[in-house]
Structure formats: structure tokens, C-alpha cells
Amino acid sequence: MKTMKLEIVTPSGLIYEGEARMVTLPGKEGEFGVLPEHAALVSLLDTGVITVETADGKEIMIAINKGYVKVDENKVSCIVDGAVLINDEEGKLAERLEEAKSLLRSAQTSDVAIATAVSKVESIKKAY
Template identity: 50%
Template sequence: MKLEIITPEQNVFSGEVDVVTLPGKEGQFQILKDHAPLVSTLQTGDLVYEAAGKKETIVVDGGVVQVLNNKVLVLADGIV
């Protein structure tokens, strides 16, 4: 699935990933391929994604996420 992480200042990441773990307002949650459509708010915390067996972590400062048709779009307020 495709992941895009965008802040008001920059495009942080765009690429294919296997799994994304996000810091939701009600706790962490994961997105896998073929996930149901979703819109959620994010709190400050670790956004972790895995691609080709490698894990990367980005600390986001809140924002929103949209999941639709195997695309995860993160509109982060900022990167810490």
C-alpha cells in the first residue's frame, strides 16, 4: 500500500509500505493492506512504518490520517 506523510512545510515520505502504526487519540493502531476506509485524528507520538523488512520511525506532532483504497495519507501538524 502507498503511504504519504505531509506537513505544512514539506513532503516527509512517499512510498510503498507493508504496515503503518499510528498514534491515535485513543491509542496506537495499525493499518495493513486492504484496510477498510478510515479517517482518524492523531496525537503526538511515533509513526512507525515497515517496508521491505526495515522499520522506520517518525515522531509526528498530531494531525489526521485518511485510509482509502490502499493509500494511507497522513497530514501531520509537524515533525518533532
Template identity: 45%
Template sequence: MNLEIITPDKKVFAGEANAVTFPGTEGQFQVLNNHAPLVSTLGVGDVVVEATPGAAKQVYRIDGGVVEVLKNKVLVLAEAII
């Protein structure tokens, strides 16, 4: 799936990912390839990006935001990277 993580200042990440874990306001959740459409608010916590199996995970600590998942495209609008 294609993932973009954007803050008001800059684009933090753009690329392919196999799995992404989010700090939802109601609890942590994970999005995989071909996930159902979704819009969710995010709380303070880590967005963990798994680009390929066996590769190192990338972690971005965010200060809240929203995520939209639609047709294998994931857009994260983060308030800030902390």
C-alpha cells in the first residue's frame, strides 16, 4: 500500500508499506494491504511503518491527527512529529 505521513510543515514519509500501526484515540490498531476503507482520529503515540518483511521498522512519534485508508492508499495528517 502507498503511505504518506504529512504535518503542517512538511511531508515526513512517502512510500510503500506492508503494515502500519497507529495510536488511535480509542486504542492502537494496524492497517495491512487491502484494508477496508477507514477514517480515524489519532492520539499521541508512535506510528510504526513496516516497509518490507525483515526490514527495520520506522517509527514516527506524533502528537495526534487523522488517518484515511482508501483503495490501498493511507494518508496520515499528523499535527506534529515529536
């Protein structure tokens, strides 16, 4: 299956970089998915969770507060104000979920967007 490069950057530095089969992004007008060879676009991102299907089929979630995304045929670049990588590789899932919820609640956006994003993060906790 085809993949594309994904990078997520904050003012503090690179949060995530890797190959992805699909990326779901929280756009200002609603969630949208990006596959390899997607048409080029630039879009605003709202408070929410970026979902990444990696090249090896794993799912990674990254909570963000706001930013923008630039999509090319083989690359997705997200520039965001704040992000928390939600991942259980180091056994710190509970701590990262709390960081993610804190980041989302501090966002300067609509209450609906914040509630939706926090709900999504809390559902991750139930899945593990």
C-alpha cells in the first residue's frame, strides 16, 4: 500500500515524523482524511485529534490545539501551536491522556470543538 510522509511541528520542535497510509485531521470545517496522492491543499486546523494510520498498520493519535496543514501528493505538514503525542509505548498512557485533555481544554476555540476532542481522547483511555 502507498504511503506519504507526515510531519507535525510545534514552536518547541518536531512532535511526529513518519510514513502514513492515512491521516485524519480536525479541520476548521470538520474532520477530513488525507491519503497518498491527495490533491494539494492548505487548510486551517481546529482543536482536535490527528489520527495517523502508520505504514505498518498501527494507529497513532496526536491531540492539537490549532494550526494549519499543507498537503502535497506525498507529504502532509502540520504546523500547530501545541500538541501531545498519545502513545502507550513507554507505559505513560494515563499521563499523556491528561496532558492531551489539558491542552485541548486550554484552546481558544468553540466549546463544541473542545468537548468533541476531549471525548475522543477519553475514548482512547477506554480502548486500552
